[in-house]
Amino acid sequence: MLEPIHIIGGGLAGSEAAWQAVKGGVPVVIHEMRPIVSTDAHKTAGLAELVCSNSFRGDDAALNAVGLLHEEMRRAGSLIMAAADAHKVPAGAALAVDREGFSADVTKRLSAHPLVSIDRGEITGLPPSQWDNVIIATGPLTSPALSKALHRLTGEDDLAFFDAIAPIVHRDSIDMSVAWLQSRYDKPGPGGTGKDYINCPLSKDEYHAFIAALLAGEKTDFKDWEKSTPYFEGCLPIEIMAERGPETLRHGPMKPRGLTNSHNSHKKPYAVIQLRQDNRLGTLYNMVGFQTKLKYAEQLRTFRTIPGLGNAEFARLGGLHRNTFLNAPRVLDEGLRLKCEPRLRFAGQITGVEGYVESAATGLMAGRMAAAERLGEAFVMPPPTSAHGALINHIIGGHIETTDQRGSSFQPMNINFGLFPPVSLERQPDGERLRGKQRQTARKHAYTSRALASFTAWLGECAGQKDPRRAMRQSVICRRHCGTSTK
Numbered sequence: 001m002l003e004p005i006h007i008i009g010g011g012l013a014g015s016e017a018a019w020q021a022v023k024g025g026v027p028v029v030i031h032e033m034r035p036i037v038s039t040d041a042h043k044t045a046g047l048a049e050l051v052c053s054n055s056f057r058g059d060d061a062a063l064n065a066v067g068l069l070h071e072e073m074r075r076a077g078s079l080i081m082a083a084a085d086a087h088k089v090p091a092g093a094a095l096a097v098d099r100e101g102f103s104a105d106v107t108k109r110l111s112a113h114p115l116v117s118i119d120r121g122e123i124t125g126l127p128p129s130q131w132d133n134v135i136i137a138t139g140p141l142t143s144p145a146l147s148k149a150l151h152r153l154t155g156e157d158d159l160a161f162f163d164a165i166a167p168i169v170h171r172d173s174i175d176m177s178v179a180w181l182q183s184r185y186d187k188p189g190p191g192g193t194g195k196d197y198i199n200c201p202l203s204k205d206e207y208h209a210f211i212a213a214l215l216a217g218e219k220t221d222f223k224d225w226e227k228s229t230p231y232f233e234g235c236l237p238i239e240i241m242a243e244r245g246p247e248t249l250r251h252g253p254m255k256p257r258g259l260t261n262s263h264n265s266h267k268k269p270y271a272v273i274q275l276r277q278d279n280r281l282g283t284l285y286n287m288v289g290f291q292t293k294l295k296y297a298e299q300l301r302t303f304r305t306i307p308g309l310g311n312a313e314f315a316r317l318g319g320l321h322r323n324t325f326l327n328a329p330r331v332l333d334e335g336l337r338l339k340c341e342p343r344l345r346f347a348g349q350i351t352g353v354e355g356y357v358e359s360a361a362t363g364l365m366a367g368r369m370a371a372a373e374r375l376g377e378a379f380v381m382p383p384p385t386s387a388h389g390a391l392i393n394h395i396i397g398g399h400i401e402t403t404d405q406r407g408s409s410f411q412p413m414n415i416n417f418g419l420f421p422p423v424s425l426e427r428q429p430d431g432e433r434l435r436g437k438q439r440q441t442a443r444k445h446a447y448t449s450r451a452l453a454s455f456t457a458w459l460g461e462c463a464g465q466k467d468p469r470r471a472m473r474q475s476v477i478c479r480r481h482c483g484t485s486t487k
């Protein structure tokens with residue numbers, strides 16, 4: 001009988017970590033505080049609840065870094081990707097899921113596994129000392145009691161920034177005589193039709209009136225401890241983007257490119273607001289990129305000035321939330337363990353990755369690492385050329401140089417090709433120089449094909465390590481060469 005791995009937090013990372021460990025034959029106990037204690041963003045008792053968007057972003061493994069991460073996870077037998085694929089809803093080139101079906105599936109598969117126990121309750125301090133192999137995957141909204149204990153242990157200042165929730169609208173309250181269905185550039189993507197988004201057009205005057213309303217609207221007050229917290233650049237609230245200049249939103253989430261108004265193809269919209277399907281039934285749509293800290297009454301007033309949303313009914317309004325993460329390059333080792341207390345391993349957003357997929361991917365790694373440790377096996381790190389390797393390198397080596405007063409520039413980050421070792425690619429096989437878009441596409445292909453080849457080879461190596469015949473051969477080789485046996 002093996003002692004279990006204790007996993008604190010049954011979110012995206014904790015659920016994936018548990019799955020990977022039990023697949024390796026090691027029992028786990030998942031400690032999840034919901035529904036006894038909840039967070040500001042979670043609403044259910046389900047494992048792997050998606051707190052905001054229902055999108056896992058782009059699913060193109062050849063040209064897109066997060067699509068590549070999806071594919072690597074699928075090849076590694078990921079529970080999160082299996083449930084996402086089983087519950088996908090149409091979303092153009094993106095992988096979006098029915099959030100309830102997705103979470104219910106993850107909960108069911110884990111609850112049914114004989115090596116998984118689920119213990120509902122908050123862990124209010126450092127885990128008991130007899131828990132020798134722990135994964136902390138408590139996410140951006142780690143409960144205050146545990147955060148305090150961790151900060152006391154690491155000696156680090158609290159590092160935090162804001163994420164914001166985008167509003168969700170009832171589909172039947174959208175005026176489709178004004179709005180139209182179309183994916184940008186008509187891209188069908190996996191499982192889509194090319195008509196997966198609802199588009200609301202704005203004229204120049206309507207756009208500028210909307211920007212003025214955003215700027216004038218009353219915002220949620222910051223608490224004192226939140227005031228000096230930096231925003232994550234990839235997830236800025238719309239009013240903060242509007243503050244940066246009146247045209248900023250038109251070049252961001254409200255860009256009109258790749259869209260033609262089907263009601264009047266001659267009338268080019270000056271700006272567009274897109275809404276993406278949020279549930280399998282197709283009854284709810286979320287406003288893409290519309291995270292906001294406007295007060296609820298202001299949101300209702302301002303968003304109903306958008307053409308097509310005059311009578312919009314909101315299933316959920318936007319909000320703002322704090323994100324807790326460790327200064328990982330300083331406090332974690334390459335096994336994602338706390339240097340000062342190695343029995344504690346971390347996974348998910350708390351390690352300084354950003355996003356559902358990235359959180360789950362670090363869970364995948366942490367689960368495998370913890371299982372290998374329990375089984376007394378060496379863990380071979382994934383190659384840095386793979387998306388998983390690039391993420392781990394970001395966590396343990398990312399951005400440690402000081403660029404501001406806080407002593408470290410480490411910030412949570414989505415997967416992107418900038419985290420990979422560069423590829424050199426200047427010419428085509430026939431010797432001709434690559435230029436412009438052709439060069440960009442070739443570079444992305446070079447990153448993704450190299451990553452998939454190296455990750456697949458790594459998976460083979462990991463599987464080979466577990467092969468008893470190979471272990472036996474290694475043991476014989478070792479006895480011959482060093483006069484001793486491996487464990």
Ligand SMILES: Cc1cc2nc3c(=O)[nH]c(=O)nc-3n(C[C@H](O)[C@H](O)[C@H](O)COP(=O)(O)OP(=O)(O)OC[C@H]3O[C@@H](n4cnc5c(N)ncnc54)[C@H](O)[C@@H]3O)c2cc1C
Pocket residue numbers: 008009010011012013014031032033034038039041042048049050051052053054055121122123124137138139140141142143146163164165320321322323347348349350354355356357359360
């Ligand atoms: C408001 C908000 C919106 C976000 N929107 C998006 C988005 O749209 N797209 C995206 O890709 N990413 C988004 N993120 C970022 C991030 O990807 C998600 O938060 C993701 O769920 C992180 O995965 P995780 O496993 O690290 O944490 P979570 O999925 O949050 O899981 C952590 C779990 O730990 C539990 N827990 C916490 N403390 C304790 C404790 N002391 N004891 C026991 N259990 C505990 C929680 O209840 C939770 O179930 C958002 C984050 C926030 C806060």
